[in-house]
Amino acid sequence: MAIKIDIQKTQKSRIDSVDFDNLPFGHVFSDHMFECEFKDGKWQSAVIKEYAPISLSPAAKIFHYGQSIFEGMKAYKDADGKTMLFRPLDNCKRLNKSAERLVIPEIPEDIFMEGLKTLLEIDSDWIPTKEGSSLYIRPFMFASGEGFHASPADEYKLIICTAPSGAYFAGEVKVLIEEKYARAANGGVGFAKAGGNYAAQFYPTQLAIDKGYQQVIWTDDNTHQFIEEAGAMNIFVRINDTLITSPTSDRILDGITRKSILQIAADTGIETEVRKISVGEVVEAAKTGKLKEMFGAGTAAVISPIAGFGFKDEDFDLPELENPFASQLKKRITDIQTNKAEDPYGWRVFV
Ligand code: PLP
Ligand code: COI
Numbered sequence: 001m002a003i004k005i006d007i008q009k010t011q012k013s014r015i016d017s018v019d020f021d022n023l024p025f026g027h028v029f030s031d032h033m034f035e036c037e038f039k040d041g042k043w044q045s046a047v048i049k050e051y052a053p054i055s056l057s058p059a060a061k062i063f064h065y066g067q068s069i070f071e072g073m074k075a076y077k078d079a080d081g082k083t084m085l086f087r088p089l090d091n092c093k094r095l096n097k098s099a100e101r102l103v104i105p106e107i108p109e110d111i112f113m114e115g116l117k118t119l120l121e122i123d124s125d126w127i128p129t130k131e132g133s134s135l136y137i138r139p140f141m142f143a144s145g146e147g148f149h150a151s152p153a154d155e156y157k158l159i160i161c162t163a164p165s166g167a168y169f170a171g172e173v174k175v176l177i178e179e180k181y182a183r184a185a186n187g188g189v190g191f192a193k194a195g196g197n198y199a200a201q202f203y204p205t206q207l208a209i210d211k212g213y214q215q216v217i218w219t220d221d222n223t224h225q226f227i228e229e230a231g232a233m234n235i236f237v238r239i240n241d242t243l244i245t246s247p248t249s250d251r252i253l254d255g256i257t258r259k260s261i262l263q264i265a266a267d268t269g270i271e272t273e274v275r276k277i278s279v280g281e282v283v284e285a286a287k288t289g290k291l292k293e294m295f296g297a298g299t300a301a302v303i304s305p306i307a308g309f310g311f312k313d314e315d316f317d318l319p320e321l322e323n324p325f326a327s328q329l330k331k332r333i334t335d336i337q338t339n340k341a342e343d344p345y346g347w348r349v350f351v
Helices: 063-066 086-100 109-122 195-210 256-267 279-288 327-337
Strands: 005-007 033-041 042-050 067-070 073-077 085-086 134-143 156-164 176-179 217-221 226-230 233-239 243-247 271-274 291-298 302-305 308-311 316-317 348-350
Touching: 005 109, 033 109, 042 109, 063 134, 067 086, 067 195, 085 109, 085 327, 086 109, 086 134, 109 134, 109 156, 176 233, 195 217, 226 279, 233 256, 233 279, 233 327, 243 256, 256 271, 256 291, 256 302, 256 327, 279 291, 279 308, 279 316, 302 327, 327 348
Parallel strands: 005 042, 176 217, 176 308, 243 271
Antiparallel strands: 033 042, 033 156, 067 134, 073 085, 073 134, 085 348, 134 156, 217 226, 226 233, 233 243, 233 291, 291 302, 308 316
């Protein structure tokens, strides 16, 4: 690999204080983190050290101009104790796509993969084995270089932290179809995992939470007539027996779970369509009983069924089905992720 990793292991692991049977999502952090610095025009040597606060200049451009991107991945352990990642190179490639849009230097794939794998080897005991739990991995890159000039920084950091985690959603998920706010616009950064995209979602999401929903269904910024994403997930709608998802665009994140579901569905005989989905069509299908399922898909949330949605002061409940597509697809994808089933796609990567 292009650079050397300095390994500084902690003298005192915190693992004994963790209740692995009752893990929240993303709130308990493993012992170590990987950190690599971009300085003087190149990625410098990297370190794996104790998970701890970092020190930054108050003038670091991350604070002022939001040059910050991240990824979300998971590591799993199989019955033999082997550690696996799911399509990790896709995350690295998407991180670099986000980096290009935010004028952050791209991270070479070998540094990313080597740093990640070494970190997972060191913190291997932190990977939960309980069904439904996993080690959530959060790689992120941000502008650490200082200056108030509104231009890209000259220094950056890549940090990878991990958090043994349980389910993202605690209970039932009801969503509100958004008619006023937008999470992304044409020509903007919606396709990138830029931190600011999420900050901009908090206010409209809070308004939805205040009305009793858990998430917002984002619609297109121009007409609000087409549904695009569900919170921090891609959205799937089942009308009769066809599973439909919106095409990716520069407003929509090209989700790795989304594309895996499309592949699995095609191979298991579920009819799929990738096309624009109008709000009118979804409401009409709900009224006529043709709307069978809606679910969100993403690394953190895996496949999260939507129990109902609100639109223009009216609530629509989804039916409870015997063997919904959401359960079938979730089983198939998690079986592949955790090595309980063959992986004909080569998605699993052993560490
Ligand atoms: N859409 C948004 C806005 C997200 O933040 C995420 C999460 O990563 C997804 C979709 C799902 O993407 P993936 O399946 O790659 O995690
Ligand atoms: C993920 O699914 O990994 C994400 O990045 C979503 C996040 C906002 C929790």
